[in-house]
Amino acid sequence: MASTNLHFLLKWFMLLALFSWVHFPSRALAIGVNWGRMASHPLPPAQVVQLLKANKVTKVRLFDADPDVLESLGGSDIGVIVGVPNTMLRSLNSSLKAAENWVHDNLTRYVSAGASSAVQIEYISVGDDSFLQSYGKQFYPFVVGAAANLRTALIKVELAEKIKIVIPCSYDAFLSESGLPSGGQFRTDINKTMSEVLTFLSKHRSPFFVTISPFLSFHQTKNISLDLALFKQTARPRNDSGKSYRNGFNLSYDTLVMALSSAGFPHLDVIIGQIGWPTDGAANATSSIAQDFIRGLLGHLDRSGTPLRPQTPPLETYIFSLLDEDQKSTVAGNFERHWGIFTFDGQAKYQVDLSHGSNRLVNAQNVQYLSSKWCVVNNNKGMSNLTAQASQACSTADCSALSLGGSCYNLSWPANVSYAFNSYYQQHDQRADSCAFGGLGLITTVDPSVGSCRFPIGLRSSLSAPVDRSTMFHLFISQVVTIAILSCLMRETW
Incomplete structure (x- = not known):
C-alpha cells in the first residue's frame, strides 16, 4: 500500500513539474x-x-x-x-x-x-x-x-x-x-x-x-x-x-x-x-x-x-x-x-501592461506647458517665399510627422507649412521673433491640430538634452532629409 501511494505521489509531482515547465x-x-x-x-x-x-x-x-x-x-x-x-x-x-x-x-x-x-x-x-x-x-x-x-x-x-x-x-x-x-x-x-x-x-x-x-x-x-x-x-x-x-x-x-x-x-x-x-x-x-x-x-x-x-x-x-x-x-x-511609449510631454500614446498589474499607463503629472499659442501661416500675406521659409524652419525643428506615412502627411498646403512654422516656434520657447518668417508667420490662440495630426505646445523647461558629438554629422544629414521631404510634400500639394 505504501509503495502504491509513493508511486502515485511521484507521478503527481512529475505531472506538476511538466505543467510548470509548459506554462x-x-x-x-x-x-x-x-x-x-x-x-x-x-x-x-x-x-x-x-x-x-x-x-x-x-x-x-x-x-x-x-x-x-x-x-x-x-x-x-x-x-x-x-x-x-x-x-x-x-x-x-x-x-x-x-x-x-x-x-x-x-x-x-x-x-x-x-x-x-x-x-x-x-x-x-x-x-x-x-x-x-x-x-x-x-x-x-x-x-x-x-x-x-x-x-x-x-x-x-x-x-x-x-x-x-x-x-x-x-x-x-x-x-x-x-x-x-x-x-x-x-x-x-x-x-x-x-x-x-x-x-x-x-x-x-x-x-x-x-x-x-x-x-x-x-x-x-x-x-x-x-x-x-x-x-x-x-x-x-x-x-x-x-x-x-x-x-x-x-x-x-x-x-x-x-x-x-x-x-x-x-x-x-x-x-x-x-x-x-x-x-x-x-x-x-x-x-x-x-x-x-x-x-x-x-x-x-x-x-x-x-x-x-x-x-x-x-x-x-x-x-x-x-x-x-x-x-x-x-x-x-x-x-x-517617435519610438516613445509616451509623447515628449509624458502622455501615453497607447495602453500596455508594463508591470503585471494594470493595462492602463499613468501619464506624467503637473506638466508645465508654454502658453496656448501656435504659429501658423498668415494667409493674408503673399506666398511666394513660403517654400524657403518652411525649409528654414525644418532645418532645426522637427518636421518628421510630415513625412510619407506620418500623422501629418495628409495636411494640405499651406497647413503643412503651418506645422513646420509651429514646430520651430515651440522649439524656440514661443519667442515672437521665432514666428516671423519674413512676415509669413502669424501667432494664434486657436489650436490648428487636425484629426490625428497634433500641433504640439512646448514645455516650460530651461533644460536642454546633451547631444553626443558623434551624432552631429547625422543630425546635419537628418535635417537635409527632412527638408527634402517637406519640399516634396509642398510640390505635390501645389
Missing part, C-alpha cells in the same frame, strides 16, 4: 525601458522618475551618466544601466586613469550614498551600438579595452561584483544570408573584435547585450510580414531545420543564438537592450500597431522562450523607448524620433 518560463519576466534625452525640451528628470514609479517600471537604461538624472534616481529602487557614450571609448581604452576618473565621477558617489539616496546601478553599457555598420571603425575597436579598464577601476573601488559591464551590440552586427536562424553569424568585418567581446563577457560572467528590431527588419528589408512582426496568429510561419518560427522576434533572437553558438559561446545569457515599435514618421509606424507589437512581445516573453532556447528567455528586456526625442538623428528614417 511558466524559468525566469521571472524583467521589463525595463530606455530613457533617452535627445529632446529640445525634455521633461525634468525628477518628473520622469515619478512617471517611471507611477507605472511601476523597475529598470531603466540611460545612454550617459548625467548627474541630474542620476540624482533624480537616488532612493527610487529602480535598477539602472549607466551608459558610456561612443565618443569616450577611445580615451577610456587608452587610459586606465581616465576609466578610474569616470567610475569615481559617475558611479562611486551615487552607489555609496546613504540608503535613502543611493542609486541602484546594475550595469555599465560601454558604447552605444558601436558595432553599427554605418559607423564603420569609428568606435568598436576601442570597446574591449575601454571595458577592461572600467572593470579594473571597478575592482579598485570594490564594485566589480555589484556592477557588471555589458557591451551593446547593434541589430545589424549579426545576420543570416538565408534569413533563417540556422545561418546566424556575426558580420565578418567584426569577427575578431566580437570574439574578444564574447571572451571578456564570458570570463566575467556578464550577459550579451543586444538590440533587436523587428520594425527595421520589416521596414528596411521586408524579409518578414507585418503579421509575423506583430505576433499575429494569422502569420505564416517560417520553418528552419525542423523548427517552426511564428513571429519575427524568435527569428531574430535565434539568429543571434546561432551566431553566439558559431562563435563558441552557446550558453551566454542575453539581455535585450533595445526593442520597440515607432508611432509616427513612416508607413506602419502608428500607435495602434505599436500597441499590438508591445502587447504581443510582452505576452510572448511571459509565456515561452524561443525554439533554440525554449526554457531560457532573455534575462531582461528594455523597451525602446520611454519618451519621444525630437533631436534624434533621422538617418535611418523620420520614425527615429
Whole structure:
C-alpha cells in the first residue's frame, strides 16, 4: 500500500513539474525601458522618475551618466544601466586613469550614498551600438579595452561584483544570408573584435547585450510580414531545420543564438537592450500597431522562450523607448524620433501592461506647458517665399510627422507649412521673433491640430538634452532629409 501511494505521489509531482515547465518560463519576466534625452525640451528628470514609479517600471537604461538624472534616481529602487557614450571609448581604452576618473565621477558617489539616496546601478553599457555598420571603425575597436579598464577601476573601488559591464551590440552586427536562424553569424568585418567581446563577457560572467528590431527588419528589408512582426496568429510561419518560427522576434533572437553558438559561446545569457515599435514618421509606424507589437512581445516573453532556447528567455528586456526625442538623428528614417511609449510631454500614446498589474499607463503629472499659442501661416500675406521659409524652419525643428506615412502627411498646403512654422516656434520657447518668417508667420490662440495630426505646445523647461558629438554629422544629414521631404510634400500639394 505504501509503495502504491509513493508511486502515485511521484507521478503527481512529475505531472506538476511538466505543467510548470509548459506554462511558466524559468525566469521571472524583467521589463525595463530606455530613457533617452535627445529632446529640445525634455521633461525634468525628477518628473520622469515619478512617471517611471507611477507605472511601476523597475529598470531603466540611460545612454550617459548625467548627474541630474542620476540624482533624480537616488532612493527610487529602480535598477539602472549607466551608459558610456561612443565618443569616450577611445580615451577610456587608452587610459586606465581616465576609466578610474569616470567610475569615481559617475558611479562611486551615487552607489555609496546613504540608503535613502543611493542609486541602484546594475550595469555599465560601454558604447552605444558601436558595432553599427554605418559607423564603420569609428568606435568598436576601442570597446574591449575601454571595458577592461572600467572593470579594473571597478575592482579598485570594490564594485566589480555589484556592477557588471555589458557591451551593446547593434541589430545589424549579426545576420543570416538565408534569413533563417540556422545561418546566424556575426558580420565578418567584426569577427575578431566580437570574439574578444564574447571572451571578456564570458570570463566575467556578464550577459550579451543586444538590440533587436523587428520594425527595421520589416521596414528596411521586408524579409518578414507585418503579421509575423506583430505576433499575429494569422502569420505564416517560417520553418528552419525542423523548427517552426511564428513571429519575427524568435527569428531574430535565434539568429543571434546561432551566431553566439558559431562563435563558441552557446550558453551566454542575453539581455535585450533595445526593442520597440515607432508611432509616427513612416508607413506602419502608428500607435495602434505599436500597441499590438508591445502587447504581443510582452505576452510572448511571459509565456515561452524561443525554439533554440525554449526554457531560457532573455534575462531582461528594455523597451525602446520611454519618451519621444525630437533631436534624434533621422538617418535611418523620420520614425527615429517617435519610438516613445509616451509623447515628449509624458502622455501615453497607447495602453500596455508594463508591470503585471494594470493595462492602463499613468501619464506624467503637473506638466508645465508654454502658453496656448501656435504659429501658423498668415494667409493674408503673399506666398511666394513660403517654400524657403518652411525649409528654414525644418532645418532645426522637427518636421518628421510630415513625412510619407506620418500623422501629418495628409495636411494640405499651406497647413503643412503651418506645422513646420509651429514646430520651430515651440522649439524656440514661443519667442515672437521665432514666428516671423519674413512676415509669413502669424501667432494664434486657436489650436490648428487636425484629426490625428497634433500641433504640439512646448514645455516650460530651461533644460536642454546633451547631444553626443558623434551624432552631429547625422543630425546635419537628418535635417537635409527632412527638408527634402517637406519640399516634396509642398510640390505635390501645389
